[in-house]
Amino acid sequence: MVSNSPVPASLELPPVPAPGSPRRLEGRDKLTGRAQYAGDFTSHLTGGVLDAAVVVTSTQATGRILTIDASAANKVPGVRLVLTHENAPRLHAVLATNGAEIGDLLPLQDDKLHYYGQAVAVVVADTLAAARDAAALVHVTYSAPAPDAAFTLAQGRSRSQDVKKVGAGDPGQVQVGHPDKAFAAAPHQVDLTFDTAPHHHNAMEPGAIVAAWEADGGLTVHLPTQFSYGDAVILGEAFGFGLKERLPNIVAQVLGGIEFHHKVRVVSTMTGGAFGSKNANVHLLLAPMAAKLTGRPVKLVLDRAQTFSMMPFRGEMHQRIRLGADAEGRLQAVLHDALLAKGTAGQFVAPIGEATTKVYATPNLGLHVQAAALDTNAPGWMRGPGAPNGQFALESALDTLAYQVGLDPLEIRLRNYADTEPDTGKEWSSKALRECYAQGAERVGWHQRNPQVGSMRGENGRLLGYGMATAIYPTLQLPARARIVLGADGRAVVQTANHEIGQGMITTFTQLAAETLGLPLEQVRLEWGDTRLPYGGMTVGSMTTLSGGAAIQEAAQQVLKTLLKRVVADQASPLYNLAPATLRVENGRIMGPGGASETVAAAMARQPESPITEEATTGRTMGHSRYGREAFGAEFAVVSVDPDTLHVQVERLVGAFAGGRILNPLLVRSQLMGSMVWGLGQALLEQTAMDERTGHWLNDSLGEALVPTNADVADIDIILIEEDDSRGHPLGVKGLGELGITGVAAAIANAIFHATGQRITSLPITLDKLLGTPLPQSAAPASNP
Amino acid sequence: MRNFGYLRAASAAEAVQAGAAPQVQFLAGGTNLVDLLKYRVEQPAALLDINRLPYQHIEELPDQGLRLGALVTNAATAYDARVQTRYPLLSSAILAGASAQLRNAATNGGNLNQRTRCPYFYDVAAACNKRQPGSGCAAIGGHNRGLAILGTSESCIATFPSDMGVALRVLDAEVRLLGPAGERVVPMAEYHRLPGAEPWRDNNLLPGELVTAIDLPPAHFGQHYTYLKIRDRLSYAFALVSVAVGMRLDKAGHIQEARVALGGVAHKPWREPRAEAVLAGQLPTAEVFGAAADELLAGAVGQGENNFKLALARRAIVRACQQAAAGTPQSQSDKHIR
Structure with a gap:
């Protein structure tokens, strides 16, 4: 044998669903390939004809398209159309949900470039092979790029502007009390800055759509989407169906009991992962535009690289956290400044400070969010969406404060426990976070660890560390x-x-x-x-x-x-x-x-x-409640760091979550576990690398954009703590799809600090960031938990 | 992907004849070449399928060495009992690479001929002297975190991404070639090239030449060896730095012979006789390994993003030498660095 292959001590199967808690009903179809995804559509589902469309994207971020030569492409047998801004249908402006790019920038309407990888043509052919061949033959020339293009926050810092509303309308500027004054006067101060890399959803299924115009002038599209009605409204607006149902009015209509119906039908297919990325995308418009000109149904599937520029992502974020505390570690001031990247088209700014205003009690609170419009495609919703980054910063700073004051990191969180919602003073509908802290700590063996930084050793002298963070996600409801x-x-x-x-x-x-x-x-x-x-x-x-x-x-x-x-x-x-x-x-x-x-x-x-x-x-109240409504959890990480190579191995993750009533424990665990794996990836691996000279996402493949493999993923323990949240929601449930990711990166970063004494303030924490810094030399006795 | 012709070689003679024509490329496992076709990095007029040629076996050599057929898959090689017993370093290095699925398809000959993973080589809109001679090198001054620190040139800083090749370099393997002019044998040391002014030439193959086998000399490193691969994630990722070590220790624990090669840092597996000379006759200590590492890394230059590789490589070399000396090779199934 070349290598020893350890046999797991206990091979644990997933928990058997409780009675009335079925396994995934579509699981068998997915496993056997019977589930229908948009990319699976064949012509027998669209009346015998289904052309293939392939997008051609720009290889320059700024400037203008000078010429598009499609003559070679048009000569490829089977090619029916090369759609460009010169022959594309003119679209009407649309109101896209929550800052999606197409609200500002409709595709193929003019010659102006906004980012590298922007759609500049769509080739339609009888077969995918012909369309791909022809797409490579479309020759585009560009004017000189803008000399002052900015693709990173470092380059575009001068474009920073205050943001009034973030996410779906949360305030970007918050002030409670006098945070600056209180910070200045605080006996204990922490002032740290944090940088987090952009990364993409990389759902297994790329963006895809099948569009067919009906004989009566109606339009039917099948696609994986997170908002079929929203997509229908956008299509109706863009193609001039004279719709009055602009997006905000959908809700009004629903509340008024009016049925929404017109000539656009959107059908969501089975979706191979969305995570915020599948909604109001550019290809939603491209396929119907192409099909309108050919008069035949069209299927358009993005290739993997195109999902990096034609779908959203989590943009680069720069944050500063200032914490002021009294001698006992009680927070007197919390100041959160954030600068987020957005696109020159697309208004989305992630709700980065959402958690900061909700998680810890403090008399003085400040949130100041800015955004800089970069010459990239637009960032958008991505699992969390701001909380994992916000929590990474806040919880790293709080950890630093704990060591500074001489408190156990768990104790400082209990000492600053918010019994009412910090920014509003509302009573919580329910909040079992104390139980989460207690049970999570118990499960991970928190109190058995040696709290001294750099003191614990594992096998082969590996440095061991324990870290924790609070997980938080708002509980929301829409009509x-x-x-x-x-x-x-x-x-x-x-x-x-x-x-x-x-x-x-x-x-x-x-x-x-x-x-x-x-x-x-x-x-x-x-x-x-x-x-x-x-x-x-x-x-x-x-x-x-x-x-x-x-x-x-x-x-x-x-x-x-x-x-x-x-x-x-x-x-x-x-x-x-x-x-x-x-x-x-x-x-x-x-x-x-x-x-x-x-x-x-x-x-x-x-x-x-x-x-x-x-x-x-x-949901007529749009989720507004007289109570503070959040789901909370406590997340713990145990890491080991190789003292030579600085490779960080997450040994264990424990998450204890209070999520109201748990309808289906199997699905909930699966959601939380998936979230935690993503958090691990965000902490250690995920970054989309950009060529800072051209604005091109470089590692735009599943081989090069690293997400965790099984070998990287730790033992993950999930504890579910039920709460009676019946006064918060008629079902007593809370939102749990995203909660799991929010504290993981912080818990891992804090564990790395405990192991090594290094406070790494940028994500992902790759070994090059640890290499530059000395490790503790203390020859503490080996301690194996 | 541009349309291409497809030929299947019925005999080796036919293959090297047809393969000598410009715009014809050999197709074996296709695990790298097919991707390159899809990205339009390679646009051959024809592919010449060599998968039925008679290089499908692992055979004993008269000198107790082993001959690895060029068309034996990486997986079959790594799991071959003779390889596992006599050349565990090679088996380990192969299993550190790619994924089980890729190793099942990839061949030994193809492994030697895989192209770099430099992002600009794959980006047909970017300047790349390796892909398009004379176009420049976008990696210099660009995103070069994974790229070379040794043996680079002004025209290219690409790395050779193979794991298997690093072990072959330590084992002093020889590459058997067949070309229109007949057979020849090239030592691993001379098979791959440094980029110099002609970075499009990865290796010294002549037109039409085909790898038929890799010969392994009699084995010495069954006890003291390791393949330590440092990467951002533990599986399915290319090396930031990898180290292959083979050692022989005498009864008193002195190093009789040590060979060390690096992967992920240069345009070829990197070995330096001066470094091995430092180790010979010494007791295996961190200081000695560090001194050898300094020799091995002499002349290394960072390109900005990859500056960390200098420090990382030194640490990895020391650690790998310790693993080899202690007889505790890196596990490729657990993968965790312990």
Whole structure:
């Protein structure tokens, strides 16, 4: 044998789902390849014809297109169209959701360049091979690039401007009390700056779309998306359908109970990962533009490199954290300054200070967010989206303060525990963060560690370190509508245009409807992701279950009510004349007092012409609440650092999360674990490298843009702490899709500090950053936890 | 991908004849070449499929050495019992590279002929003398974190990305070639080139020449060896720095012979006799290994982003020598550096 292959001591299988907690309903289809992704579409799904479209992107970031020579491309057999700004349909301005690039910059409308990798042509051909061949033959010439182009914050710092609103409308400027004065007067001060690298989502499935214009002038597109209605509105606006349904009004219409319908239909296919990247993308417009000119259905799939410039990413961020504390480590002032990169087109600025204003108690608080518009494609939503970076900075600074004051890092967090929401003073709807700290610390062995920095040794003299951080993510809810039809066969169809992006919506929604209706899971079917269905909202912000789930529960309760009324009024029912309040439905059977019962199917079968249809709209308050509503967690990392090569190995991650009611522990664990793996990647690996002279993303492949492999991923322990959050949300649930990532990078950075004494303030923490710094020489006795 | 012709060689003679034509490239495992076609870095008029040629076996040599057929896959080589027993360094180096899927397809000959991973070589819009002679080198002054610190030139700072090749260099392997003019044998030391003024020439192959086998001389490093690969992530990543070490110790623990080669730092696997001379006859200590490392890295120059490689390489060399001396080679299955 060349190498020893250790046999794991205990081979643990994933937890068996609790009763009523099914495994992923679409799992089998995904595993067997039957699940339909947009890239899988073939011509038999589009009426016998489906052309292939390939995008040609710019190799320069600024300046203008001088010429586009498509003559060679047009000669490739099978080529039907080379779409450029010279022949492209003129589009009407659109209002894109939350700062997406197309709100500012419609593709192929003029000769101006905004970034490297911008779409400059689309080639359509009978086959993908012909389209690819021809795309490489499109010859584009450019004017000289702008001499003052800026691709990084260092280059573009002079473009910095204050940002009033970040994310989906959170304040970019916050002041509570007198933070500057309080900081200056504080006996303990920490003042650190942090830099975090840009990185891309790299969902397994790239952006893809199938567009077909109908004979009646209507447009149907199939694509993986997080917001089918939003995409439909954008298409309707761009192609001049005379829509009045501009985006903000979708919500108004839903609240008014008006159905959204026009000639644009958007159908979400199964989605191979989205994480914030699949919404209002440039290719949403490109494929219908091409199909309009060819008069034939078109399929457009981005190649991997194109996903780096034609889809969003998490941009570069520079932060400064100042903490002022009294002698006992109680925060007197928290100041958070941030400078974020955005695109010259695209208004998105990540909500970086969201957590800073919510997580620790302090009488004086300042948040100052600036953004610099760089000559790159626009950053956008990405799991977190600002919190992992904000928390990396805040929690690293707090860790520094703890050592400065001489407090255990866990103790300083308890000492600054916020019993009410710091920026608003509101009471929390629920907050079991203390339990998270306690159980996480217990599980990781926090109190058994040697707290002295640089004191612990593992195998071969590796330096061991423990670190922790608080995880936080807001609990949000948007309006959503759901319809449930209980048919004559006793089966229910649930309809809502939300989206399965891998998070398990299909399973959770079906499970929720089945539970509420008292039907077995097999008797409930979910229809989703189609603008012909009721408005389901955006699949963003960890709020799918909160938004769509609430509507489904309410619709299901109404169906149940109608059903029970119907059976007690039905002389043929064994439940005739009983009081509805005395009935309950379980496993498809309606049961009354004294043993009277019948199945839902039997009851429904007696009136086959009258299915029960109910609709519900929820979330009218847009998530506003009289309570502070956040999900919290405590994340712990154990790292070992090789003293020679400075390779950092994350040995363990422990996350304890308080997430309200846990509907499906299996899916929730899977979400949290995926988030934590991403956090590990953000901490140690992920950075998209740019050529700072041209603005080109260089490592634009899955081989070169490093994400963790199995060998890099630690043992991950997840502890779920249930909370009663019924006063926060009708289901008592909180958003958990993103919580898991938010504290990981900070916990790992803090563990590296504990191991090495090095406070690395830039992400990712690659070994070159540790190499430049001396390691502790203390010959402390080896200690193996 | 540009359309290309496809030929399948029925015999070696036919292959070298047809392969000598310009614009014809040999296709073996294709794990690198097919990517290059897709990126349009390579645009041959024709591919000449050599996969059916009779270089499919690992054979004993009369001198107790081993002959690795050029078309044996990397996986089959790494897991061959003779290789594992007699050349564990080679097996280890192969298993440190790529992924199981790639190793199952990639061949030994192809491994020697893989191209650099310099990002600008793959970016057809960028200047790259290796891809397009005379166009310049965008990596100099650009994103060069992964690139060379030794043996660079003004026209190229690319690295040769192979792991297997680094072990072959330590083992003093010989590369057997067949060309239109017949057979010849080239030592690993002379197979790859430094970039100099002709960085488009990765190696000394002549037109039409085909690698038929790699000959391993009788083995000496079954006990004291290691392949230590330092990379940002532990699997499926190219080396920032890698170190192959083979050692023989006498009964008193002195180093009788030591060979050290570096990967990820130059246009070829990097070995330096002066460094090995420092080790000979010495007791294996960190100081001695450090002195050898300094010799091995003499003349190393950073390019900016990759300056850290100088310090990292020195540390990795010392650590690898310690692993080899102690008889505790780096595990390629656990992968963690312990």
